Amino acid sequence: MSHRDSPLIVALDYPSLDAALCMADLLDPRRCRVKVGKELFTRSGPSVIEALHGRGFEVFLDLKFHDIPNTVAGAVQAAAEQGVWMVNVHASGGRRMMEAARERLDRNRLSTQLIAVTVLTSMEREDLAEVGVGLEPLEQVEKLATLAQACGLSGVVCSSQEAEAVRRACGEGFLKVTPGIRPENSASDDQRRILTPSGALAAGSTHLVIGRPITQAEDPMAALAGIERSLVTRPPGH
């Protein structure tokens, strides 16, 4: 299986370049992609992207841009010019922001996948209500996914619990990149809307973002191998 077929994206949430690269050196770029998020990028900057590209990885730069349209378009362009495979913005930044980002990539012929975060997987109904959104997470995800698609984005970040609804609303080819993946009997940590790896694939996730269940495991490679096995031998009904 090459990374082009693998749905797995390992979240390299580490506080230093060295720690992230130690993990990356254990991983096989033919078996997964990697994700660089806010902590690692803020500490190490573009050098981490370069180092991961040098090791053959496709990189999802997960900085979740959210600002006025011109600022977000510039940030998305800067990310794409570093050659990342995927970059994201917050869908709640609205139509003009997402369209500006899309147009900036198109104008510069940059082929990076642009996706939008819908509702963070750490949030549930009460969290949405506190920030003034009186919808169920599922309804809000559907609404923002439809908007992101109308703005020309390639997919969304959502929980795998909403992947099926997003597939119905936006189609098979629209990417459903889903964090909040937790193998059976593992801690949910700060995640709230979770599914197992095989449950997520069965629900229609196109990509599974997995961090702590691998990176904090006693034996990260054994944890990854267990997840891969669970994806090829799915339990009945999945």
Ligand SMILES: O=c1ccn([C@@H]2O[C@H](COP(=O)(O)O)[C@@H](O)[C@H]2O)c(=O)[nH]1
């Ligand atoms: O809604 C979202 C959007 C992004 N994330 C990111 O995914 C990983 C998940 O890590 P775990 O350790 O597997 O929980 C992390 O980098 C988040 O920033 C998310 O969890 N939910």
